[in-house]
Amino acid sequence: MYDLEKVRADFPILSREVNGKPLVYLDNGASAQKPQVVIDAVTKAYAEEYSNVHRGLHYLSNLATEKYEGVRGIVARFLGAKDEDEIVFTTGTTQGINLVAYSWAMPNLQAGDEIILSVMEHHANIVPWHFLRERQGVVLKWVDVDANGDLDPQKVIDAIGPKTKLVAITQMSNVLGTVVDVKTITQAAHDKGVAVLVDGSQGSVHMPVDVEDIGADFYAITGHKLYGPSGSGAIHIRKERMDEMIPFFGGGDMIREVHKDEITYADPPMKFEAGTPGIVQQIGMGVALEYLMELGMENVAAHEKALTAYARQKLDGLNWLNVQGHSATKGGIFSFTLQGAAHAHDISTVLDKKGVAVRAGHHCAGPLMDHLGVSATCRASFGLYNTTQEVDKLVEALELCHDLFD
Amino acid sequence: MASEAFEEIVETFEFLDDWEDRYRTVIDMGKDMDPLEDALRVPATKVDGCASQVWLVPEIEGEGPTATFRFRGDSDAMIVRGLIAVLKALYSEQTIEQVLAVNASEELGRLGLNDHLSAQRSNGLRAMVERIQQVAAKA
Numbered sequence: 001m002y003d004l005e006k007v008r009a010d011f012p013i014l015s016r017e018v019n020g021k022p023l024v025y026l027d028n029g030a031s032a033q034k035p036q037v038v039i040d041a042v043t044k045a046y047a048e049e050y051s052n053v054h055r056g057l058h059y060l061s062n063l064a065t066e067k068y069e070g071v072r073g074i075v076a077r078f079l080g081a082k083d084e085d086e087i088v089f090t091t092g093t094t095q096g097i098n099l100v101a102y103s104w105a106m107p108n109l110q111a112g113d114e115i116i117l118s119v120m121e122h123h124a125n126i127v128p129w130h131f132l133r134e135r136q137g138v139v140l141k142w143v144d145v146d147a148n149g150d151l152d153p154q155k156v157i158d159a160i161g162p163k164t165k166l167v168a169i170t171q172m173s174n175v176l177g178t179v180v181d182v183k184t185i186t187q188a189a190h191d192k193g194v195a196v197l198v199d200g201s202q203g204s205v206h207m208p209v210d211v212e213d214i215g216a217d218f219y220a221i222t223g224h225k226l227y228g229p230s231g232s233g234a235i236h237i238r239k240e241r242m243d244e245m246i247p248f249f250g251g252g253d254m255i256r257e258v259h260k261d262e263i264t265y266a267d268p269p270m271k272f273e274a275g276t277p278g279i280v281q282q283i284g285m286g287v288a289l290e291y292l293m294e295l296g297m298e299n300v301a302a303h304e305k306a307l308t309a310y311a312r313q314k315l316d317g318l319n320w321l322n323v324q325g326h327s328a329t330k331g332g333i334f335s336f337t338l339q340g341a342a343h344a345h346d347i348s349t350v351l352d353k354k355g356v357a358v359r360a361g362h363h364c365a366g367p368l369m370d371h372l373g374v375s376a377t378c379r380a381s382f383g384l385y386n387t388t389q390e391v392d393k394l395v396e397a398l399e400l401c402h403d404l405f406d
Numbered sequence: 407m408a409s410e411a412f413e414e415i416v417e418t419f420e421f422l423d424d425w426e427d428r429y430r431t432v433i434d435m436g437k438d439m440d441p442l443e444d445a446l447r448v449p450a451t452k453v454d455g456c457a458s459q460v461w462l463v464p465e466i467e468g469e470g471p472t473a474t475f476r477f478r479g480d481s482d483a484m485i486v487r488g489l490i491a492v493l494k495a496l497y498s499e500q501t502i503e504q505v506l507a508v509n510a511s512e513e514l515g516r517l518g519l520n521d522h523l524s525a526q527r528s529n530g531l532r533a534m535v536e537r538i539q540q541v542a543a544k545a
Contacts, residue, residue, distance in 0.1 A: 343483035345458045345529060350485075353425055361457065400426070404433055405484055 002299045008385045010035040010291075021355025024390045029174050029202065029333055029381030030359050032227045034288070041287040042229060045280040053279055054253055054270075068279050071286035072269070075234045078289040079219065080210035086242070088235050088269040089282055093201040094124040096220035096235035097168075099272060100197055101128035102248035104218075104241060105166060111137030114164040118143050118151050118180070119371045120173040123364040125199040129168060139163070144371065149176035149325030157188040167196045171203025175363045175379065176325030177308075177333030179203065186215045195241065201225060205383075206304055206331045208297040217241045223281065227384075228288030232281035242268040249274035292384075300384045307382055308332040311391045318395070320402050324372055332382030335363070337374060338398075342405035344376040350404060351378070354397040408513050409504075411495035419517050428518060429485065436488030442480035453533045458483035460490070460530030464541045471503040473545055477538065486529050489514075489522055493531070497538055505542040510535045 008014050013033045016023050025033060045067065051060035053068045076084040090096040105115070105128075115129050119142050132138035143159050145151050156167060167189045172179050182203075186196045197218040200209060204221045211219045218241065223232025237245075247254055247265055251274035256264040265271045292300065308331060315323055315334060324335040338347060348360035359379045362369045369375060380394055407413065415435075422428050442451075446463050453460040459482045467474040476498045479490040496513055497505055514520040523532050 341484055343458050343481075343486075345486070346484045350429065353429075404426070404430055 002295070002303045004303065004385070004387060007295070008387075010037070011385055012036055012039070014385060018355045018357065019353050021353075024354075024356040024393045026380040026382060026386065026390070026394060027357045027359050028205075028225070028383035028386075029363075029379060031224045031230065032205070032383050033385070034227055034229070034284075035291055037291055038228060038284050038288045042280055042284045045283045049283075050280070052276055064279060067283050067286075068277070071282045071289075072234075074286040074289050075221075075236075078209075078293060079204070079221070079236050080212050081236050082212055083239070085267075085269055086236055086239060088237055088272045089277055090220070090233040090235055091231050091278060091281075092222035092224065092233035093199060093220040093235075094222075096218075096222075096233060097124055097197065097199065098128045099235065099248050100218050100220075100237075101131060103245040103272060104195075105129075105132055105138075106136065107246050108244055109136060109138050109165050112139065112163055114139045114141050114161060116141045116143060116156060116159050116164055116167045116169075118145065118156065118169050120145055120149070120151065120176060120178065120365065120368045121168070121170055122174050122199065122201065123366065124201070125168055125170060125197075126367065142367065145173075145176070145178065145368075148327050149173065149178045150327045150329070151178060151180050153181045153184040153188070156185050160189060160192050160194055164192070164194050167194055168199070169196070170199040170201070171209075172201075172206060172331055172333075173325070173365075173368075174202050174333065174381075175335045175365050175368055175377070176327065177330040177335075177381075178325055178327040179207070179329035179331055182216060183214045190215065202331075202333070207301045211236045223285035223288065226285065226288055227291065228285035229278075229281040231278045232285035234285075237268075239268075242271075245272070247271055247274070251275040253277075295384065303384060304332045304382060307386055307388065307391065310388050311380075311382070311394075314391055314395050315398075318398060318402070320406075321398060324374075324377060332386075333379065334381070335377040335379045337377050338401060338405060340405060342401065344378045346405060347378045347398070347401050350401050351394070351397045354393070354400065356380075356394055356397045358394075408496055408508065409498075409500055411498070412492075412513065415492060415495055416516050425518070432488035432492065432519070433484050434488070435491035436484055436486075439480075439487065439491040439494070440478070442478055446478070447480070453530050453537055458486050458529055460486060460534055462534055462537055464538065466502070466541075466545050469545075471501065473502050475500050475502055475505045475538075475542060475545070479534065481530065483529065485522075486531060489519065489529075489531055490534070492517070492519070493534065493538070502542050502545045505538065 051064045053065040072084040075087045196216040198216040200221045220235040224230040254274040320339045344360035451461045462479045464477045481487045
C-alpha cells in the first residue's frame with residue numbers, strides 16, 4: 001500500500017509556504033525535492049565520513065571510498081544491470097550523453113554516418129550530436145511524433161539505413177509525457193547492427209527500469225530528478241561498447257600509469273571517471289535510489305498513473321486550455337498554453353503567486369517547440385509526492401489565469 | 407513625487423488590497439496601451455536578456471536636460487506589457503533631468519510590484535529600465 005501522507009512527510013520542503021500559500025511543487029520534471037534520508041546522508045557524509053576517494057589508505061579515505069563505490073551496486077540494482085562495472089558515474093544525463101558522444105561516437109563514426117533522433121529529444125540528447133554533425137559531417141535524421149505526441153517505433157526503425165550508426169532516443173518526453181517503446185526500437189536497431197542510446201532522465205523517475213530487458217547500449221540517468229542531489233548521475237554502458245570507447249575526461253583516478261612518453265588507463269568504469277568526483281552527491285544519490293526501491297518503483301508508477309489520469313480528466317475539462325500531447329502512454333507531465341494572448345510566463349507568474357511552482361519556457365526542447373509551433377509553454381510535472389488536491393489547486397490557479405488574461 | 411500619471415496609479419492602488427486586483431489592474435493597463443506595430447518590433451528595439459520578448463522605442467523632443475522624454479514599448483507577455491504601461495506613466499512626458507532622477511525600483515515598490523524589477527526576474531523590465539536610463543544619460 002502506498003502511504004502518500006507518510007511519503008509527503010519524508011520531504012521537509014513540502015511543508016513550507018511560498019508567497020503565503022502552501023507550496024504545490026509541480027516542477028519535478030526540472031528537478032525533484034529531496035527526502036530527509038538524502039539530506040541526512042549528505043550531512044553525515046560531510047560530518048563524519050568525508051575524504052577523497054580511491055586515494056589514501058587512511059581510515060576516512062577508505063570509508064568514503066567504500067560508501068561511494070557502494071553506490072555503483074545500488075545503481076546497478078536500480079536499473080537491473082547485471083554487472084556494476086557497466087555503471088559509469090556522471091554528473092547527470094548531460095554528462096553521460098556527452099561522454100558517449102566524445103568517447104564512443106567521435107572515434108567510431110565517419111562523415112556521412114547517421115544518428116537518428118526523435119523530434120521530442122531534450123537538448124542534452126541533441127547538442128552533443130550536433131557537435132558530431134558540425135565537426136565530423138555526421139548526419140542527424142529526425143523522426144517526428146504524431147498529432148497525439150506518440151512516437152511510432154516503426155517510424156524510428158524505418159529511418160534506420162545502411163549508414164545509421166546510432167539511435168538516440170528518450171524513454172519519456174520531458175514536454176509531452178509520452179513514453180516511448182524503447183525496447184522494440186532497441187531490438188530492431190540491434191538486428192541491423194545499430195547502437196542505441198536511451199535518455200532515461202525522465203523515464204527512470206516514473207517507471208521501473210530494467211536495462212537488461214530494454215537491451216540498449218547506453219542508458220543515462222540523472223540523480224537530481226531521482227530525488228537525489230544535483231550533480232549526481234550515472235550511465236549504464238554495455239561492456240562491448242565500453243571496449244569501443246576511448247577516454248574523454250583525462251586526469252587523476254582514470255589512469256594506471258603515467259610517464260613522460262607513455263600512459264596506460266584504468267579498467268572501465270574508472271577509465272571514464274577522471275578527477276575527484278562528486279563524492280557526496282553520488283552517496284546521496286545512492287540513498288535516494290534505495291529510498292525509491294524501498295517504496296517500490298511499481299508503486300510509485302501506480303500512484304503517478306492514477307494521479308495523471310485524474311489530472312488529465314481535470315485539465316481536459318478546461319476548454320480554454322491547450323494541453324500538448326495526448327498519448328495513451330502519457331505520464332505525469334503536462335505542457336500547456338492558454339487560448340488567447342497570455343504568455344507562458346504570465347501563467348507561471350500567477351501560478352507562483354498561488355504557491356504553484358511550474359516551469360515556463362521552451363523546456364530545452366527547441367525542435368519539439370518548432371514542431372508544435374509554439375515558442376513557450378507552461379509545464380506541470382508530477383512526482384511521487386503529489387496529490388489530487390494539488391491537481392485541484394493547479395486547476396483553481398489556472399481558472400484565475402483564465403479570468404485575469406481573458 | 408513622481409509624475410502625475412504615476413501618482414494617479416498609486417492612488418488607484420491604494421484601494422486595492424490583494425495582489426489579484428493589482429495584477430488585474432496592471433493587465434488591464436497593458437490591454438489599454440497602444441500596441442507597437444510589427445515594423446518597430448525589430449532587433450534594434452528589442453531589449454536583451456528577456457525570457458519574454460520586450461521592445462522599447464524611445465523618443466526625445468528637444469535638447470539638453472529639459473528635453474521631453476517619451477517612449478513606446480511592448481511585450482508578448484501580458485503582465486510585462488501592463489508593467490510597461492506603468493513605466494510609461496513613470497517616464498513618459500518627463501524631462502531628461504526628471505527621468506534620470508527616477509528610482510524605478512522604489513516607485514514600483516509603492517505599488518507592491520518591485521519584485522518584477524529584481525535581478526532574478528528575467529522578464530526584461532529591469533533591462534528596459536536600464537535602457538531608458540542609458541538613453542536619457544546620452545541625451
